[in-house]
Amino acid sequence: xxxxxxxxxxxxxxxxxxxxxxxxxxxxxxxxxxxxxxxxxxxxxxxxxxxxxxxxxxxxxxxxxxxxxxxxxxxxxxxxxxxxxxxxxxxxxxxxxxxxxxxxxxxxxxxxxxxxxxxxxxxxxxxxxxxxxxxxxxxxxxxxxxxxxxxxxxxxxxxxxxxxxxxxxxxxxxxxxxxxxxxxxxxxxxxxxxxxxxxxxxxxxxxxxxxxxxxxxxxxxxxxxxxxxxxxxxxxxxxxxxxxxxxxxxxxxxxxxxxxxxxxxxxxxxxxxxxxxxxxxxxxxxxxxxxxxxxxxxxxxxxxxxxxxxxxxx
Numbered sequence: 001x002x003x004x005x006x007x008x009x010x011x012x013x014x015x016x017x018x019x020x021x022x023x024x025x026x027x028x029x030x031x032x033x034x035x036x037x038x039x040x041x042x043x044x045x046x047x048x049x050x051x052x053x054x055x056x057x058x059x060x061x062x063x064x065x066x067x068x069x070x071x072x073x074x075x076x077x078x079x080x081x082x083x084x085x086x087x088x089x090x091x092x093x094x095x096x097x098x099x100x101x102x103x104x105x106x107x108x109x110x111x112x113x114x115x116x117x118x119x120x121x122x123x124x125x126x127x128x129x130x131x132x133x134x135x136x137x138x139x140x141x142x143x144x145x146x147x148x149x150x151x152x153x154x155x156x157x158x159x160x161x162x163x164x165x166x167x168x169x170x171x172x173x174x175x176x177x178x179x180x181x182x183x184x185x186x187x188x189x190x191x192x193x194x195x196x197x198x199x200x201x202x203x204x205x206x207x208x209x210x211x212x213x214x215x216x217x218x219x220x221x222x223x224x225x226x227x228x229x230x231x232x233x234x235x236x237x238x239x240x241x242x243x244x245x246x247x248x249x250x251x252x253x254x255x256x257x258x259x260x261x262x263x264x265x266x267x268x269x270x271x272x273x274x275x276x277x278x279x280x281x282x283x284x285x286x287x288x289x290x291x292x293x294x295x296x297x298x299x300x301x302x303x304x305x306x307x308x309x310x311x312x313x314x
Contacts, residue, residue: 053121054119061089086104127144131143148161157175160174183247194211242254258273
């Protein structure tokens with residue numbers, strides 16, 4: 001009997017608890033639910049690939065989201081946790097060029113693998129020149145042009161590049177501190193380059209500062225300017241001597257021989273004559289820096305004197 005009484009009491013307690021819980025939850029009928037909504041985590045994806053030909057390459061990711069990483073020791077890389085969207089991959093490493101330069105990647109509910117790149121080291125070509133400095137020695141010095149920097153006369157002129165005129169003549173342009181404001185080069189061999197810039201003393205623009213020759217100069221000759229002038233006196237063609245002090249043409253003067261006579265006139269003054277001795281004295285102390293090949297119809301010779309650059313043609 002005792003068991004039955006305890007059992008019924010227990011049943012009463014349990015029933016009360018159930019009723020209380022149902023009431024707290026709205027009884028399961030019609031009322032607003034207090035149940036929390038749990039959203040599952042969004043699915044993300046991975047972009048990966050390999051870079052060959054270089055190590056420690058930086059990969060920049062732009063687009064739906066931005067990120068950066070560096071290739072592992074084996075050249076692999078990956079970007080994880082990415083949402084669907086459009087992305088661009090760009091590899092970067094100084095001194096290297098990449099193929100392709102970038103890749104467009106679209107994530108559409110799947111990973112994107114095998115976004116590979118190949119790297120090749122940039123080839124830096126160094127050009128070498130013999131140069132003469134205006135008002136300097138008649139002994140040539142060496143200048144180099146490498147990766148856009150012209151090293152000449154103790155200066156490192158950045159931003160220098162090759163330019164080609166309508167006549168097909170290659171010259172140099174650009175540069176900072178000082179800028180190359182002009183570059184003259186004859187259309188015929190030996191294709192000397194007259195580099196001009198602000199005068200370091202007067203700041204006058206387009207002042208001739210250096211004369212460059214390719215090295216090695218296969219057309220270099222061993223002779224004095226006086227020997228050259230004497231030999232040219234017997235030529236049956238015209239003979240001219242031009243002296244350059246700048247690249248603008250303002251400082252360019254020329255003496256022309258009025259063949260068959262042996263006198264000269266200073267162009268365009270055709271009334272004042274100059275003797276061969278006078279013209280010879282202009283070249284006194286000069287050295288022949290370069291002479292053209294035999295195929296050159298103009299037979300230009302370039303002679304250097306302190307303070308002046310001369311071209312002799314016949």
